[in-house]
Amino acid sequence: MSTQPKYQRVLLKLSGESLMGPDAFGINRDTIMQIVGQVKEVVDMGVEVAVVIGGGNIFRGMAQSAKGMERATADYMGMMATVMNALALKEAFETVGVKARVQSALSMQQVAETYARPKAIQYLEEGKVVIFAAGTGNPFFTTDTAAALRGAEMNCDIMLKATNVDGVYTADPKKDAAATRYQTITFDEAISRNLKVMDATAFALCREQKLNIVVFGIFKEGALKRVVAGEDEGTLVHV
Numbered sequence: 001m002s003t004q005p006k007y008q009r010v011l012l013k014l015s016g017e018s019l020m021g022p023d024a025f026g027i028n029r030d031t032i033m034q035i036v037g038q039v040k041e042v043v044d045m046g047v048e049v050a051v052v053i054g055g056g057n058i059f060r061g062m063a064q065s066a067k068g069m070e071r072a073t074a075d076y077m078g079m080m081a082t083v084m085n086a087l088a089l090k091e092a093f094e095t096v097g098v099k100a101r102v103q104s105a106l107s108m109q110q111v112a113e114t115y116a117r118p119k120a121i122q123y124l125e126e127g128k129v130v131i132f133a134a135g136t137g138n139p140f141f142t143t144d145t146a147a148a149l150r151g152a153e154m155n156c157d158i159m160l161k162a163t164n165v166d167g168v169y170t171a172d173p174k175k176d177a178a179a180t181r182y183q184t185i186t187f188d189e190a191i192s193r194n195l196k197v198m199d200a201t202a203f204a205l206c207r208e209q210k211l212n213i214v215v216f217g218i219f220k221e222g223a224l225k226r227v228v229a230g231e232d233e234g235t236l237v238h239v
């Protein structure tokens, strides 16, 4: 019997670093195909998937050259890094037979469509994966905030933050071996404890819009499907 999804429309936030796999920067082919395979599993369940992609895998490598630059200029470079990731993701989706469209918050008409909410919703209703690139289109923000924004605009049932850790911990698990994972946590607690898994602006927008989040590890086989089916996977951040 096929698994029934708990959510009909999801906003999947993929960190740029999740595309690196074992590499030091850039996009690892096997890793991107593994991620796309997980998304295909939930598309095949009939779930509508919107993706916001980060840029850390490309942008962190340029951090040295961004030093001394105006913050806004560096941020525009960061947003352009997310466009590169979005194009790579779209190609990867098409190789496994999943129709995908890229919409960019910054206009670059030869490269991608510019973000338009009604068109994006139409694509989702048609079963296409919509990849949102260039974050919010504004410097001083992050792609986590873009994910909260697009998740609310697309009327998504949940935001799924796919990352390289398997949930929200009492402290950064990469720095504190004694940190323990929450099964669930409220937005109020996550914000007041200053947990750095997501930025405070993104948490605050999700709280205000009542858009719950599941933080989970994308490298665990079948994790996305389990999250979408409502099984116990990762950490639920809720109102």
Ligand SMILES: Nc1ncnc2c1ncn2[C@@H]1O[C@H](COP(=O)(O)OP(=O)(O)OP(=O)(O)O)[C@@H](O)[C@H]1O
Binding pocket: 014, 015, 016, 017, 018, 053, 054, 055, 056, 057, 143, 144, 162, 163, 164, 165, 167, 168, 169, 170, 171, 172, 173, 174, 195, 196, 197, 198
């Ligand atoms: N309390 C915490 N619980 C879980 N993870 C935490 C916590 N505090 C900090 N982190 C860190 O947050 C990171 C999650 O961020 P993520 O992978 O989404 O990166 P990002 O900076 O948003 O994306 P990108 O790579 O695109 O810039 C993890 O690598 C983890 O080490």
Ligand SMILES: O=c1ccn([C@@H]2O[C@H](COP(=O)(O)O)[C@@H](O)[C@H]2O)c(=O)[nH]1
Binding pocket: 015, 016, 053, 054, 055, 056, 059, 074, 075, 076, 077, 078, 079, 081, 082, 134, 135, 136, 137, 138, 139, 140, 141, 142, 143, 144, 146
């Ligand atoms: O709305 C946005 C989103 C992103 N940026 C810039 O891009 C990089 C990469 O995004 P991550 O969320 O870190 O993956 C980010 O560091 C910002 O410099 C932005 O300016 N506005």
